[in-house]
Structures are given as C-alpha cells and as structure tokens.
Amino acid sequence: MATGVKPRVKVPATVAAGETITIKTLISHNMESGQRKDKEGNTIPRSIINRFTCAFNGETVIDVAMEPAISTNPYFQFEAKVPEAGEFVFTWYDDDGSVYEEKKTIAIG
Amino acid sequence: MFQGKGALALAIGGALSLIAAGSVVADEPAKLVVNGEIEMVTETEAPAHLDAFDTIYSGWTFRTPETRMLQMDDFDNPAMVFVDQAAEAWDTVDGSEGKSCASCHGDVAEGMAGVRAVYPKWNEAAGKVRTLVQQVNDCRETRMGAEPWKYDGGKMVAMESLISVQSRGMPVNVAIDGPAQSTWEQGKDLYYTRFGQLELSCANCHENNYGTMIRADHLSQGQINGFPVYRLKNTKLNTAHARFKGCVRDTRAETFNPGSPEFVALELYVASRGNGLSVEAPSVRN
Numbered sequence: 082m083a084t085g086v087k088p089r090v091k092v093p094a095t096v097a098a099g100e101t102i103t104i105k106t107l108i109s110h111n112m113e114s115g116q117r118k119d120k121e122g123n124t125i126p127r128s129i130i131n132r133f134t135c136a137f138n139g140e141t142v143i144d145v146a147m148e149p150a151i152s153t154n155p156y157f158q159f160e161a162k163v164p165e166a167g168e169f170v171f172t173w174y175d176d177d178g179s180v181y182e183e184k185k186t187i188a189i190g
Numbered sequence: 191m192f193q194g195k196g197a198l199a200l201a202i203g204g205a206l207s208l209i210a211a212g213s214v215v216a217d218e219p220a221k222l223v224v225n226g227e228i229e230m231v232t233e234t235e236a237p238a239h240l241d242a243f244d245t246i247y248s249g250w251t252f253r254t255p256e257t258r259m260l261q262m263d264d265f266d267n268p269a270m271v272f273v274d275q276a277a278e279a280w281d282t283v284d285g286s287e288g289k290s291c292a293s294c295h296g297d298v299a300e301g302m303a304g305v306r307a308v309y310p311k312w313n314e315a316a317g318k319v320r321t322l323v324q325q326v327n328d329c330r331e332t333r334m335g336a337e338p339w340k341y342d343g344g345k346m347v348a349m350e351s352l353i354s355v356q357s358r359g360m361p362v363n364v365a366i367d368g369p370a371q372s373t374w375e376q377g378k379d380l381y382y383t384r385f386g387q388l389e390l391s392c393a394n395c396h397e398n399n400y401g402t403m404i405r406a407d408h409l410s411q412g413q414i415n416g417f418p419v420y421r422l423k424n425t426k427l428n429t430a431h432a433r434f435k436g437c438v439r440d441t442r443a444e445t446f447n448p449g450s451p452e453f454v455a456l457e458l459y460v461a462s463r464g465n466g467l468s469v470e471a472p473s474v475r476n
Contacts, residue, residue: 091265
C-alpha cells in the first residue's frame with residue numbers, strides 16, 4: 082500500500098473560449114518498480130500508478146498507461162483546448178486498487 | 191478499458207521526461223520572481239562586515255536557465271512535494287505532551303513568517319547560538335516530549351523548508367553583534383582556515399574563484415540564502431550543514447558533523463555574508 086500519495090494539479094482559473102491552456106499535474110508516489118530487493122534479498126513488490134487520465138466535461142483529454150520504469154512522483158504537463166466553461170477531472174489509478182481524483186473548474190472570462 | 195472518445199490518448203512506456211517536452215523556454219530569466227509574485231533580491235550590495243566583495247550574488251545567478259526556471263514556479267519546484275509533507279507534520283501531534291507544532295505556533299504562515307531570515311540566532315535561555323534545526327528539535331524535546339529528529343534527516347530538512355517558505359522574499363538579516371559575536375568570529379575563522387590534504391579554505395573557492403569553473407561546476411559565492419536546497423544530482427532536499435560537510439570532505443579532510451558547534455558557527459558566519467539577499471529556500475540547484 083502506497084503511503085503519502087498526494088495529487089497536485091495546476092490549471093488556470095479562467096480562460097478565453099477556444100484558447101489552449103497548459104496543464105501541469107504531479108502526484109507524489111514512490112513508484113516502486115518491483116525490480117528492487119530489500120536488505121534480506123526479497124523482492125520489494127511492485128507498487129506504481131499504472132494509469133492517469135484527464136477528462137474535460139466527460140470528454141477524454143489524455144489517457145496514459147504507465148510502466149515500472151517511470152520515476153517517483155510522476156509529473157505530466159500537457160495542453161488542452163478549452164471551448165467552454167466546465168470541469169477537468171484528473172484520475173490516477175494505483176496498483177493497490179486506490180483511485181485518486183482531483184477536480185478543477187475553469188471559467189470563461 | 192483504455193478507450194477514450196477524446197482528442198488524445200497516449201500510452202507511454204519507459205522513462206518519461208515531460209518537463210523537457212513542455213514549455214521550458216531557453217531565454218535566460220534575469221530576475222527571480224516566484225509564482226509571478228514574490229520578487230527576490232539575487233544581487234545586492236555586500237554587507238558592511240564583508241571586505242571581499244562589493245556585490246553579493248545568490249547561487250541562483252550561477253545556475254543554468256533551465257535550473258533557474260524550475261525555481262520560479264512552486265509547481266515546477268520539486269522541493270514543494272517535501273514542503274507539503276512537512277505541512278502535514280506541522281499539524282500532527284507527536285510526543286508525550288499531546289502537542290503538534292500548530293498547538294503553540296498556530297498557522298505556519300503566520301507563526302513562522304520572518305523566522306528563517308534571522309536564523310542562526312542567539313538563544314538567551316540556552317546561552318548559545320542556535321540554528322533553526324536546533325530550535326525545532328528543542329521544541330520537539332522540551333515542549334512536545336517527542337524524540338528529536340536527525341539533524342540533517344528527511345523530516346527535519348522538510349520542516350526547515352516549510353518554515354523557510356514563510357520567509358521567502360524577505361532579506362536575510364542575521365545578527366552578528368552582541369552575544370552572537372564570539373560565535374560569528376569562530377565561524378569567520380573557520381571560513382578562512384585551510385582544511386584537508388588539498389589545504390583549501392572556503393574562501394579559496396567561494397571568495398577568490400567564484401564565477402569560474404571547478405571541473406564541470408560553476409563556483410558560486412557560497413551563499414546559503416537558498417538553503418535547504420533541492421539538488422537535481424541527488425533528488426532531495428539538502429541542508430547547509432550537509433553542503434559544508436561535502437565541501438570539507440572534498441578538501442580531503444575529516445569533516446565536522448552536521449549540528450556540531452563548528453558548523454553552527456560557520457552557518458552563522460556564512461549566513462551573515464548573505465545579509466541583504468532574499469530568503470529563497472527551498473531553492474533548486476544542480
């Protein structure tokens with residue numbers, strides 16, 4: 082079970098209709114690869130975030146499959162075109178079944 | 191399961207470096223402004239006690255544009271993950287007295303504003319100069335009844351960073367006169383003492399040769415206004431004392447320990463050389 086997991090997202094609060102914005106996301110997570118061994122030589126079980134998605138008003142913006150080679154605290158930066166006011170929903174899926182969700186509303190202004 | 195009706199669906203395997211793919215601009219930022227609001231002084235007149243320089247420069251000015259940019263937005267600054275962890279520890283009750291930091295100091299933003307800027311500082315009750323770390327551990331032991339944290343351990347350096355964040359942009363202003371003066375002079379002696387097989391003092395590099403290269407690295411003036419720093423080379427927060435230790439080790443000497451009286455004195459002296467620069471901690475360096 083991963084501990085100390087905390088999602089962070091940066092989205093502008095307002096945007097002109099049709100403008101492209103930059104979204105930054107980061108989730109603090111150990112991303113244990115499953116390749117390492119502890120002091121006794123036992124394999125430390127894999128525990129990573131295996132999928133990250135972002136949706137805007139129900140429409141998928143990005144959907145990422147993640148693999149064990151990805152470093153700790155995965156950071157994603159991407160762009161999205163915002164045609165209307167609405168809500169971004171960011172979701173991270175953990176190997177242990179946990180789902181972390183963060184929401185950001187954006188207004189046209 | 192991975193079906194999306196949207197514009198973009200990506201599956202990426204292997205190591206990612208999305209920062210590089212992002213909007214990092216190669217233009218050199220001339221001024222350090224964090225989050226577009228905290229203006230930092232990275233270059234100013236040297237304090238009166240310092241004869242070696244006319245102008246003092248923050249270590250930020252010696253780094254590459256990419257590294258400088260990382261410090262300009264808290265979202266990009268990797269140290270902030272640790273600051274968040276310390277913010278939780280701030281509110282967490284620990285020890286026999288049933289207290290957290292917040293029990294006495296309240297909200298960290300109010301209780302700790304300006305604190306970083308004046309440490310290390312003379313403590314009347316203890317009868318000596320104390321660093322911020324020593325003050326935190328004194329609180330933990332005497333007020334909270336909790337175990338002290340390791341001087342340069344992860345929990346402590348994160349807490350030191352959280353406290354430092356509340357003073358960002360304020361000028362470093364440590365007192366070097368009055369009761370702190372003898373400690374300050376001890377620190378000054380250490381600064382100019384040659385150590386190790388290489389017989390190097392702090393001043394040989396950071397005073398006589400700042401701005402030049404030491405192998406692949408750009409020598410700074412050795413200012414500690416940005417400490418604790420997040421170093422890209424070891425991907426964690428580093429204390430000033432750990433940096434001192436690394437420097438003394440590099441002269442091929444037996445080093446003092448983090449938290450030792452020698453390093454406390456040296457921290458006070460080195461901090462005083464940066465009086466007037468902004469508190470930048472947690473900064474990003476390579």
